[in-house]
Amino acid sequence: MALAKISLQNFRNHAASELDETAHFNLLVGENGAGKTNVLEAISLLSPGRGLRRANLADFAQKEAADAPQSAFAIGASLIEQGQTSARIGTYTQIERPTRRLVRINGADAKSSSLSEWHAVAWLTPSMDGLFTDSAGARRRFVDRMALAIEPGHARSVNQMETALRERNRLLEERGDARWLDAIEAQAAQHGSMVAQARATLVARLSDELSALPAEPFARPILTYRPGGPVTPEELLAEFARNRPRDRAAGRALTGPHRDELEVVMAQKDRAPGPLAASCSTGEQKAMLIAITLGHGVLASSGRPSVLLLDEVAAHLDPVRRTALFDRLRAGKAQIWMTGTELAPFADIQEEAAIWRVSDGALERL
Template sequence: MPALRLTALRLTAFRSWAALDVPLLGQIVVIAGPNGAGKTNLLEAISLLTPGRGLRGAKPGDPARRDAQGRAPAWGVVASVLGPRGAVEIATGTTPEAPDRRVFRIDGTPVRTQAEVSAHIAAVWLTPQMDALFQETASGRRAFLDRLTWALEPHHAREIGAHDNAMAQRNRLLAEGRRDDRWLAALEDAMARHGVAATASRRSLVARLNALLQAGVLGDFPRARLGLSCPIAAALDEAPALAVEDRLRETLAAGRTVDAAAGGARAGAHKADLTLAQADTGLPADQCSTGERKALLVATVVGHAGLIAAARGFAPLLLLDEAAVHLDERRREALFAALSALPAQVFLTGTDLDIFGTLAPRAQGFVASPGDLAPAPGFAVA
């Protein structure tokens, strides 16, 4: 499998980094330092080299480093990339003329579509904010599942958008008491068609990821098992998609009065929820310890990277922010062993350099402090 590597990274006016120019030589890159040193900002910069809004969901002007007067100049991220199509330079950022519009360039040439960028680079990530995913609302878990899905099936985003747009219009009509049956039927038809298509994609992603994790691709690291709690998915287990669409249209039409009183549709793709459990014990994530939940999320994200590698022919960059936090020593070492065996380039952050000690003989290490990134002592790759 062709390797994907960042070999250099240059930042300009990006969040806490006024300027940075650093060579990246390791298949595993460790960045350690205190809170507020800019470690997550580095990972976010890398994530923004890919299409989308990055690991923080940033708007185009958000990453700009503000000056003493509170002004936000243009920001830029430039990376030397050795990928499936050879060596290229990928740049993204804003310009003084258009501070609210992010642009991409490949080898200095503006790209016409973000698909051109995707041909050269991909990335997946895990952040500390995701630790609470299985203790919060279903909407957050559903959004997480959808991000996993459209990384492999780009059309999934269109299906979700079309379903949600039709649902919003239907909700508005019902709330206003406008019982235009033909208009409502058309909107319910759109909800059914797009909702079943989106659910089929979610269902496929869950099945593929479970098969990969069951195969033991992460070695001794704990295995996760995903599930999809969704009436539409359950119906697809028993009947063809067209029949499920028909049933959903009928349910929506019959439920207009109740939905109007409730303020929203009681049936549709928006009712899905992602479940996660330990594969070996069946213990659900919401009943697991903090460290066990962390292990489940790490397994899911790393496994997802494996699916992308199989689908696209090259492994994505793995951006793991504080991934070792809450893991005991056994799980931590199992994770490091699994990451070392992957074809992906991995970026790991943490506050304590010592926990990465067993990676030192085969990794590049940095110590971050505000505005500075220095080589870490004892790491072999320099």
């Protein structure tokens, strides 16, 4: 088990909600718009980044009226390892600083990136169903989120790479000092190489995990990491220097890890590569996305507490696939949080799950 004593204060439609006595399986049941996904979003914010909706801070805190001043929110939870509380973590804003997200760990101020050092959080939401037909940038963010759950320092590398590339773009546009450009490109190459290698390692490990899964009842995806340029820092630095005129004209770097792509195809019954995931049916795409999520869950749950958030996942699966999903989740180490509009799809796990009914931002333990 990973999280217990979860509290939400003034978050979305939850004025003051608490979830205690959590279990391996945790179910949030209620009508659409009741606030189920808001609970998952709050849990997702106990990790670095903008959460499962990628929302702005201003969207989280409740307001008494549309023209009221910005208010503040708070989310907290206890981390449980082997039945003992290992840490109390939280994230919040302050009324006087509503646009700055703050983090505390064991009562001390901390950086949001440090949250990933304590536990791993991953999620699957309906909005991700279009991942394979979405932009390459969306798939890069997907890979980075998975990599972060395994390598806590990955977010820092991504941020430093993106910062250096933005500064390089500015210097190229303004024809800034060549020595400063050299230094910025060295930073972009160093951090970019770390990002590319972390992504490649993640995809390789995940591919190994997926290869061990049976093809049924979920489709087996075959993953390929396509780097957007050289991977070593030396080659990447040379590429940046060589392409300054081209990149100045384009207004951005045209090669580098910020152009990486994740290619996904569906394996055939003989395990040979089949069609691109983008051209598969909606059901096949959903099955492959679930398979990737399950495989990643195995990797993320080795060595530290981990949490897997599954929003409305059971309602879109037939009984055979639901049973298979629950069996795999039951065998894993990650703590599971799921949402649904009714209990019927969760009949196989009701006896072992902690269940809350959600209604207008209020929780009732069942």
